[in-house]
Amino acid sequence: MNSDNLHIRNARLIDPSSDLDQTLDLYLADGRIAAIGTAPAGFAAARVVDASGLIACPGLVDLSTRLGGIEPELNAAVAGGVTSVACPPDTKPPLDEPGLVERLVRRSERLGLARVYPIGALTQQLAGEKLAEMNSLARAGCIAFSQAKHPIVDTLLLLRAMQYAATFGYAVRLRPQDQFLARDGVAHDGEVASRLGLSGVPTAAETVAIATALQLAQATGVRLHLSRLSSAAGIALIRAAKQAGMPVSCDVSIHHLHLSEMDIGYFDSNARFDPPLRSASDRDALRLAARDGVASICSDHTPVDADGKQLPFGEALPGATALELLLPLTLQWAAQSRLPLPSALARITCDPAAVLGIDAGSLRVGAPADICLFDPSEPWRILPETLRSQGKNTPFLGYELSGRVRMTVVGGRIVFQV
Amino acid sequence: MHNPQLNANGELSHLLSIEGLPRDVIVHILDTASSFLKVSARDVKKVPLLRGKSVFNVFFENSTRTRTTFEIAAKRLSADVINLDVTRSSTAKGETLLDTVDNLVAMHADMFVVRHAASGAPYLLASHLRRIGRDDVHVVNAGDGRHAHPTQGLLDMYTIRHYKKDFSNLVVAIVGDILHSRVARSDIKALTTLGAAEVRAIGPETLLPTEIKKMGVRVCHDMADGLRDCDVVIMLRLQNERMNGTLLPSAREYFHCYGLTQEKLRLARPDAIVMHPGPMNRGVEIDSDVADGPQAVILPQVTFGIAVRMAVMGILAGN
Numbered sequence: 097m098n099s100d101n102l103h104i105r106n107a108r109l110i111d112p113s114s115d116l117d118q119t120l121d122l123y124l125a126d127g128r129i130a131a132i133g134t135a136p137a138g139f140a141a142a143r144v145v146d147a148s149g150l151i152a153c154p155g156l157v158d159l160s161t162r163l164g165g166i167e168p169e170l171n172a173a174v175a176g177g178v179t180s181v182a183c184p185p186d187t188k189p190p191l192d193e194p195g196l197v198e199r200l201v202r203r204s205e206r207l208g209l210a211r212v213y214p215i216g217a218l219t220q221q222l223a224g225e226k227l228a229e230m231n232s233l234a235r236a237g238c239i240a241f242s243q244a245k246h247p248i249v250d251t252l253l254l255l256r257a258m259q260y261a262a263t264f265g266y267a268v269r270l271r272p273q274d275q276f277l278a279r280d281g282v283a284h285d286g287e288v289a290s291r292l293g294l295s296g297v298p299t300a301a302e303t304v305a306i307a308t309a310l311q312l313a314q315a316t317g318v319r320l321h322l323s324r325l326s327s328a329a330g331i332a333l334i335r336a337a338k339q340a341g342m343p344v345s346c347d348v349s350i351h352h353l354h355l356s357e358m359d360i361g362y363f364d365s366n367a368r369f370d371p372p373l374r375s376a377s378d379r380d381a382l383r384l385a386a387r388d389g390v391a392s393i394c395s396d397h398t399p400v401d402a403d404g405k406q407l408p409f410g411e412a413l414p415g416a417t418a419l420e421l422l423l424p425l426t427l428q429w430a431a432q433s434r435l436p437l438p439s440a441l442a443r444i445t446c447d448p449a450a451v452l453g454i455d456a457g458s459l460r461v462g463a464p465a466d467i468c469l470f471d472p473s474e475p476w477r478i479l480p481e482t483l484r485s486q487g488k489n490t491p492f493l494g495y496e497l498s499g500r501v502r503m504t505v506v507g508g509r510i511v512f513q514v
Numbered sequence: 515m516h517n518p519q520l521n522a523n524g525e526l527s528h529l530l531s532i533e534g535l536p537r538d539v540i541v542h543i544l545d546t547a548s549s550f551l552k553v554s555a556r557d558v559k560k561v562p563l564l565r566g567k568s569v570f571n572v573f574f575e576n577s578t579r580t581r582t583t584f585e586i587a588a589k590r591l592s593a594d595v596i597n598l599d600v601t602r603s604s605t606a607k608g609e610t611l612l613d614t615v616d617n618l619v620a621m622h623a624d625m626f627v628v629r630h631a632a633s634g635a636p637y638l639l640a641s642h643l644r645r646i647g648r649d650d651v652h653v654v655n656a657g658d659g660r661h662a663h664p665t666q667g668l669l670d671m672y673t674i675r676h677y678k679k680d681f682s683n684l685v686v687a688i689v690g691d692i693l694h695s696r697v698a699r700s701d702i703k704a705l706t707t708l709g710a711a712e713v714r715a716i717g718p719e720t721l722l723p724t725e726i727k728k729m730g731v732r733v734c735h736d737m738a739d740g741l742r743d744c745d746v747v748i749m750l751r752l753q754n755e756r757m758n759g760t761l762l763p764s765a766r767e768y769f770h771c772y773g774l775t776q777e778k779l780r781l782a783r784p785d786a787i788v789m790h791p792g793p794m795n796r797g798v799e800i801d802s803d804v805a806d807g808p809q810a811v812i813l814p815q816v817t818f819g820i821a822v823r824m825a826v827m828g829i830l831a832g833n
Contacts, residue, residue, distance in 0.1 A: 290723035291533070293633040293660030293699055298724070362518055362534075362641075363634030406612055406642070408632030410659070 100508045101125045101140060107147035107469065111154060111459035112442030113449075122152055124465040127508040131461060143510075147469055150502060153441050155179025155210075155466035156422060157448040157457045159347050159394035160323060162415070163187070163212075165486050166200075169399060169419065170209035172485035174512040176420035177468030177501040178395070179210050180449070180456045185217040186244030192217035192228045194236035201237040209511050211466075213239045213452060215269060218257045224248040227260055234266060239452055240321070242269035245370060247305065249275060255312050262318040267453065269321040270309050272330065273371060277301035282410040284326075284374040288357040294410060297372050302330045310337050313344060321451055322346040324396055326371035328381030335390055345451050348382045349396035350418055350425045351491065355379070359491055365405045365412035366491040369396075386443055387433055392451055393443040395422040399487025417487030424497035427472060437472075465508040474500040518640045521649065525833040528640045528653040529826050531662040532703040540707060544672050546825035547818065553590060554820055563828045564593035567624040571597045572614070573656070574630040579792060580656055583816070584627045584665075587823035591831075593625075611635060612642050619643070625652045625827065633659030633696075652830040654823075660694050665826055666791050667700025669819040671708060673811055674746055676818065677787050681708040687740050687782070688731075689716040689772060690750035690799050693723050697791045698750055706730040716740035717772060720761040737772055741781040749774055749790045752799045765798050775801045779809065787811045 104122040109132065111117075116132070123131040123139055130136050161181035163169045173181055183200065185191035191200070197214045204212035216238030220226045223246075230241055241261055247270070248254040261268045278301040283289040285296025306322060310333065313320040325331055325346050337344050351369055356376045359367045367373060385391040398415025405412050418425075422444060430440030449457030456466055475498045480488035504512035517534050521527040526539055553561055569588040571581050581597060588595045600614060611630070618626065628636050636655040643651050657663040678684055686705055692698040692715050705713045706729070715722060715731045726733060734740030741747065752768065762768050774788065788800075788810045796802045804810060 285724045287725040287728045290725040291699070291729060293658075293662070293696060293723075295660075296724060363637045365638075403610070406610070406638070408611070408630065408635040408638055408659075410632050410634070 100127065101142045102505065102508060103135070103141035103144045104147050104152055104467070104469065105144055107150050107152035109152050109459060110438050110441055112438045113154070113446035113458040114460050115438070116459060117438050122459070122467070124505065124508045127465055129459055129461050129463050129465050132459065145503065149471065150469050151472050152467055152469045154445040154457045154459050155468045155504060155506065156444045157452065158182065158397065158419065158422065159392060159448045159451060160184055161395060161397045161419060162399065164399045166203055167207055168484060168486045169397070170204060170207055170212070172417070172419045172483065173210035174504040174506065175484045175501060177423050177470060177504050178419050179466035179468065179504060179506045180213060180454060181210050182213045182215055182239070182452055184215050184244040185242060186222060186246065190217050190222045191215070191233070191238070192220050192222065194229065194232045197233055197236040197238055208506070208509065210506065211456070213454060215239065216241045218243050218268065219248065219253070222246045224250060224253060227257055230261060230266055231264055234264065239454065240267040240269050243271070245271055247271065247273055247275050251308060251312070255316065258312050258316040258318040262316045267319040267321055269323055271323045272302050272305035272309055272325070274301045274304045277304060282368065282372070283360060284357045284372045286357055286375050288360050292360070292363065299327045299329050299374065302327050302371060303333060306330050306333045310342065310344065314342060320344045324349050324352070324371060324394070325382065325391060326352055326374050326378065328378045331381050331385045331390065338390065345392070346390070347392040347394045347448070347451070348386055350393055350422055351396065351416060352379065352382050353386060353393065353429050354425060355491060360409070363409040364491065365407060365409050366416060366489050366493070368409060368412050368414045369416070370414035383429065383433060386429070387435055389442070389447065392447040393426060394448065395419050399485050400489050401486070402488065405489045416490040417483060417485040418490065419485060420483055421478065421490060421492055421497070423468070423470060423501060424499040425492070427499040428497060465505055467505040468501060469503040470499055470501045472499050474498060476500050518637060521833060526829055527649060527833055529664050529830065530636050530640060530653065530655045532664050532667045532700045532707065533662070535707065537707050540668065540671065540704065543668055543822065543825050543829060544675060546829060547672055547821040550824040550828070551818070551821040553824070554817070559590050560592055561590065562592045564588065564591035564831050567593045567831060568622060569593045569595050569625045569627060569827065570618050570623045571595065571627045572600055572618065573598070574600045574635070575657070576601055577629055577657070580629065583819050584656060584823055587820050588827060590820070591824055591827055593827070611638065615639055615642060619648055619651060623651060625654065625830065627654045627656050629656040630658050633661035635659070654826060654830065657696055659696065660699070661696055662700050663696040664700050665819070665823050666697050667704040668826070669815060669822040670701050670748065670789060671704045672818045672822050673789060673815050677811060678745060681705070681710045684710045684746060685712045685714070685744040686710050686746040686748065687714045687716055687744040688748045688750065689737070689740065689774065691721045691752050691756055692717055692726065692750065693721045694753070694756065695750050701748060702729050702731055714740045714744065718762070721756070737778055738781055741778055744782045745786055747774065747779070747782060747786055747788045749788065749800050751791065751793065752795060769798055773799055773801060774804050776803050776807065779804055789815055792816070
């Protein structure tokens with residue numbers, strides 16, 4: 097279809113998946129990347145975009161996006177340059193029925209914004225008692241299985257769930273948090289919680305759960321992804337497992353890369369996260385893990401309405417809006433860590449795409465034409481009215497960040513533009 | 515970071531916590547309390563400082579004793595006092611904390627005295643008042659969760675200063691359930707701010723906050739060790755629900771290890787004073803011989819408490 101043909105001129109193309117970092121022209125046709133550098137034979141551009149001074153990278157891939165209202169959140173995604181989102185199963189009702197998954201896929205396809213990849217429930221109702229119909233859910237569109245924030249307490253059932261998933265080659269994603277150790281906790285069990293009188297979540301809540309998951313994954317051979325690590329000790333366990341050759345991956349949220357327990361300040365409920373923000377040295381270990389490629393970065397986008405945040409710290413709902421902040425906060429982390437842009441962008445493009453096993457996060461010829469075009473230096477202030485997400489709460493409100501998405505392309509179609 | 519307790523001139527606009535209070539503000543409150551103590555001893559126990567002002571006691575958690583002392587303090591300052599027992603009214607109908615506050619502001623409240631089960635709740639109120647442009651309404655924290663009970667901390671400092679004059683050579687032992695105690699957190703912060711020589715936290719690991727050492731205290735697991743040569747012993751109330759076997763095996767064992775008896779008290783300095791924020795569990799954390807003995811200053815604490823609360827409300831109303 098010629099009408100889709102798009103010619104992006106003179107952009108700095110950064111594609112971590114192919115080690116490309118060069119100012120070149122990009123040609124999109126039939127929803128795919130048709131050529132880089134010179135136009136393919138017979139290419140007639142329906143539209144030419146002058147991208148001088150801008151960076152074009154693969155559309156961002158987010159490992160954990162809570163949708164809430166589908167349309168506003170997918171609009172927020174593309175406004176943030178995010179073109180693929182993985183949706184955890186703790187929707188209401190949870191994604192444990194093929195029909196629900198099909199409906200989510202259909203609705204998102206009809207919107208034609210970011211691509212939605214549902215993660216199915218590992219157990220029915222996420223109750224941790226009976227296995228969900230993983231095969232049927234996979235046929236309906238699920239790309240992996242998880243329990244979202246509801247850990248399976250029964251370790252025998254967890255073993256069975258991993259065995260069953262491994263049978264079909266499905267990946268299992270777990271949020272490592274021991275529910276007994278984390279019980280009632282609202283903040284890292286450290287200096288700030290001690291001082292403010294908040295009940296703590298000890299680091300052991302994470303390490304105990306990681307150790308359990310790793311042991312069972314080793315026994316079953318399942319491909320395991322551990323979501324949202326929060327501690328240095330947790331990262332150390334992952335590093336050791338990777339060194340031992342286990343097929344395990346992990347991610348950290350963009351918030352945990354920038355913030356620590358100190359950001360709770362005087363009970364700021366915008367700094368309430370699950371898992372909690374931990375100490376500054378934990379944060380440093382997470383930054384190092386992201387730098388080394390041990391961890392991917394996810395937005396952990398969780399829209400929470402004002403009523404859910406205007407409560408005493410411990411009663412407030414955890415989470416923050418993040419889709420639109422993922423890119424600028426990743427750029428800020430890269431600049432602070434003196435990390436080359438291609439390596440930084442890998443953590444939010446090809447790395448998470450590999451975790452999800454999806455055809456995304458690449459500018460290779462033939463890849464889906466999912467593009468994020470951004471101005472790396474354009475400053476913008478994070479204000480509720482500048483966010484498209486229905487969630488207006490983020491600890492970064494009022495911050496001035498640089499890196500603004502100018503255009504987002506999904507399957508060759510421009511879905512966002514300023 | 516904006517200090518939510520101070521106004522643009524650095525004056526106290528809310529009392530939310532001892533944390534963040536400059537030393538001179540604490541001393542000013544104690545000095546002011548001295549002058550109010552005389553008012554309470556007079557025949558006519560009233561001064562017109564808060565005449566025409568409305569003080570709302572908003573208690574989301576039951577406490578007859580603390581509420582009563584605030585009520586007396588406000589009345590001695592000639593304020594109109596309205597007591598709201600919120601545990602039984604609006605919140606039971608689903609109204610949020612901030613809805614309740616908005617309604618009371620609309621009733622022209624000048625000051626809120628707030629107790630809440632959640633740590634940090636008074637901060638939420640103060641930031642809300644700031645957001646809606648009602649900085650002129652003051653908040654006094656009468657106890658929030660495990661976090662702070664600043665007027666108790668101040669009255670404890672008043673009591674210590676009354677008996678010991680100077681803080682710089684004092685060794686103070688705080689004994690018991692520090693993990694769940696807002697009084698302990700406020701006392702520790704006040705003592706370190708006022709320059710006490712040593713603050714000791716005595717209790718089993720299950721009742722101590724994880725990073726308590728970072729608050730500037732020395733941890734003692736052994737009661738004898740902790741009481742030796744100290745000048746002030748602050749006993750904390752041990753709530754019955756802590757005794758369900760998950761934090762402590764039994765009240766009997768707790769009393770054996772950490773209950774204050776005359777025998778253990780002999781390890782402290784002979785002129786040591788014994789304090790308790792009340793209400794006491796006799797035979798659990800403190801023996802009656804000690805509670806009623808010559809070294810106990812538990813009832814004077816109550817008397818000083820009214821003067822300190824008058825001082826806090828008087829200073830806030832003037833800023």
